[in-house]
Amino acid sequence: MMDLIILAVALVVTYITGTQIEKKHFRSVLRRERERLSLPLTSENFTALDGRKILHVKFVSGSCVVGADFFKVWVSGLKSIFGGKLTAYESLLDRARREAMIRMKDQAGRSADMIVQMRLETSEIGKGVVEIVAYGTAVYLDKRA
């Protein structure tokens, strides 16, 4: 009985804190993504250079490690019995991926003109703990031309 109460309390608390943290993070991710929209990001080899010359290129990367909270783990465990989409994990990974891409853009800096050959890597480093790395090549163009 005591165990059930602890479980219920843990579920309610982690649900509330989890959704709050997630909402807050999504708001901040959206805001920062909008601020960095002027820097094109592509997984293609090269976008149109319009005859401009490349000054130099730099390897940039950004990463984010996220952990699923107790509520997400519990609900996903229950859901995976029947199969189907695990939306709890989807939003967690989406957040981490976008955060990693923002960090990569930050590493490229304001003077970068584009990031090409972007790659995303996901790896599980523990139970319910996932690391996402975004990396690519920042291109700095000759602006005098």
Next chain:
Amino acid sequence: MRAAILWRALRIFSAGELKGYTQLLEESRQEAIDRMVRAAEKSGANAIVNIRLATSSVTVGAAEVFAYGTAVKIEKVRQ
């Protein structure tokens, strides 16, 4: 059982990003890239292209980070 639940309840503090882990892996990634660069320099290259990064978990709490690429030697063609 109770201890396990309480321990898991403590995980609420980790809801979302685990900053310590991010920093740890960031540092080891830098180390891996540095080693790759050193290996390339040793073989006389002056550039590395097509770099790939990968992380794999070895056991719980231990991860391997590796960086690999193609070391090339670029020379200006005299005309």
